Amino acid sequence: MNMKLIEGGVTAAQGFKASGIHCGIRRNTSKNDLSLIVSSTPASAAAVYTTNLVKGAPLTVTKAHIADGKAQAIICNSGNANTCNADGIEIAEGMAALVAEKTGIATNDVAVASTGVIGQPLSLEPIQNGMDELVDKLSENGSCDAALGIMTTDTVPKEVAVEFTCGGKTCRIGGIAKGSGMIHPNMATMLVFITTDCAIAPALLQKALSGDIQNTFNMISIDGDTSTNDMVVVLANGLAQNAEITAQGEDYTAFMQALNTVTVGLCRMIAGDGEGATKLLECQVSGAKTLAVAKTVAKSVICSSLLKAAMFGADANWGRVLCAIGYSGADVDVTKIDVSFRSDKGTITVCENGAGIPFSEEKAKEILLEKEIEILVALNDGEYDSTAWGCDLTYDYVKINGDYRT
Known part of the structure; x- marks a missing residue:
C-alpha cells in the first residue's frame, strides 16, 4: 500500500x-x-x-x-x-x-x-x-x-x-x-x-x-x-x-x-503531552497467550503511578513493572517474564525469567533520561502482543490540577 x-x-x-x-x-x-x-x-x-x-x-x-x-x-x-x-x-x-x-x-x-x-x-x-x-x-x-x-x-x-x-x-x-x-x-x-x-x-x-x-x-x-x-x-x-x-x-x-x-x-x-509530562512512555508487550492478556499487561504497566514516577526520575526500578503485571489480573507465568528499557541511547535488559540480573545503572540512567522511553515486556508464553502509551508522573501534574478550576 x-x-x-x-x-x-x-x-x-x-x-x-x-x-x-x-x-x-x-x-x-x-x-x-x-x-x-x-x-x-x-x-x-x-x-x-x-x-x-x-x-x-x-x-x-x-x-x-x-x-x-x-x-x-x-x-x-x-x-x-x-x-x-x-x-x-x-x-x-x-x-x-x-x-x-x-x-x-x-x-x-x-x-x-x-x-x-x-x-x-x-x-x-x-x-x-x-x-x-x-x-x-x-x-x-x-x-x-x-x-x-x-x-x-x-x-x-x-x-x-x-x-x-x-x-x-x-x-x-x-x-x-x-x-x-x-x-x-x-x-x-x-x-x-x-x-x-x-x-x-x-x-x-x-x-x-x-x-x-x-x-x-x-x-x-x-x-x-x-x-x-x-x-x-x-x-x-x-x-x-x-x-x-x-x-x-x-x-x-x-x-x-x-x-x-x-x-x-x-x-x-x-x-x-500529558499534564506535567517530560517523557512519552510506550509499553510493548509480546509473547502473550491471548490478546486480552497482552492488552491487560500493557495497560497495567503504563497506568502504574509508581512506574511513571520512576521514569520521571530515570530510575530503572524494574520491580515496579513486575508489580504492575502481578496485580493486573492477567494470566501470566511470572517465571517467564523478561523486561528491558529502550530509547535512542540504546537498550538494556533488567529482568529475565521474572528475576533481576546484573546491569549497569549508569547505562540504564542514560537510556531513561531520553524524552521517549520504551518499556519492553516479553511474557514468553504465546504469540500475541499489544502496545500502550502514557507519560511520566511529575511534580507539575499536581501543580496543574491543584488549581485547575481557580
Whole structure:
C-alpha cells in the first residue's frame, strides 16, 4: 500500500476547511477557545464516546445528530465542558443552530463538542458573538487554528495527516486532537476530530473506527481518570471519488491502515503531552497467550503511578513493572517474564525469567533520561502482543490540577 505522511491535519483531505478563534469563553485572550470544521458536502459520520456515566450535553446532541450516519460540520469550544448543567442540551443545540445559521448547513448535520471545567454554566453569548469571525476564517489552512481552539492544558497542538491509495484513487485522511489530563483507557478519553475524502459507507466507517480505538485510544493512560466529555468523530465526504467502500476487502483494509496511522500518531502526541509530562512512555508487550492478556499487561504497566514516577526520575526500578503485571489480573507465568528499557541511547535488559540480573545503572540512567522511553515486556508464553502509551508522573501534574478550576 502506498502511504505517506503529509501536512494539513484536519484540512488535508479535499473539501474540508477549519478555523479557530478566541471568542471570550476563556479568560486568557491569547488562547483560542472556539473551533469549527466544515465539509463542502455532507459526509458519512461515525463517532465513539466516553464510557463515563456522567456525560457532557454535547455528546447527547452529537449522538442524535449523527444517528443517520451523516454530518457536515463539527463545532467545539474549550474552557467549559458544558457538563452537569441544567440547560446543557439547550446550549449544545444552540451551538449547532448557530453553525446552521451562519453556514446554511442543517442543524442536524452539526456535531458538537466541549471541553474544560465541569459544572460551570456556559453562555451562548460569546459563541454567538464570535460566529461571524469563526466562519469568515474558515480555511483550507485552518487546521492548526482549530487544533489550538480545542486545547485545555495541552502545551502543543496535535495534528497528523496521511495520503494513501484506495480503489485506485489518491485519498487523504487527517486529524486533530486534544488530550493532556483525565486520560484513561475507556473510550473515549480525549477529543479527536478526523476527516477524510475517501468514500466509505457510514456503517463501515463506524466499524473501522470502533475497531481501531481498541488498540489505539483505548490504550492510553495519563492519570487514571476517564473524562466526561470526550469523543472521537470521523467525517468522510467521498471527494476522492474512489468507489464507495461498502464491504470489507482490499479497499477497507487500506482505509483501516491509513486510519490507524493517524490515530497512532495522535495517541503518541497525546501521551507525550500529558499534564506535567517530560517523557512519552510506550509499553510493548509480546509473547502473550491471548490478546486480552497482552492488552491487560500493557495497560497495567503504563497506568502504574509508581512506574511513571520512576521514569520521571530515570530510575530503572524494574520491580515496579513486575508489580504492575502481578496485580493486573492477567494470566501470566511470572517465571517467564523478561523486561528491558529502550530509547535512542540504546537498550538494556533488567529482568529475565521474572528475576533481576546484573546491569549497569549508569547505562540504564542514560537510556531513561531520553524524552521517549520504551518499556519492553516479553511474557514468553504465546504469540500475541499489544502496545500502550502514557507519560511520566511529575511534580507539575499536581501543580496543574491543584488549581485547575481557580
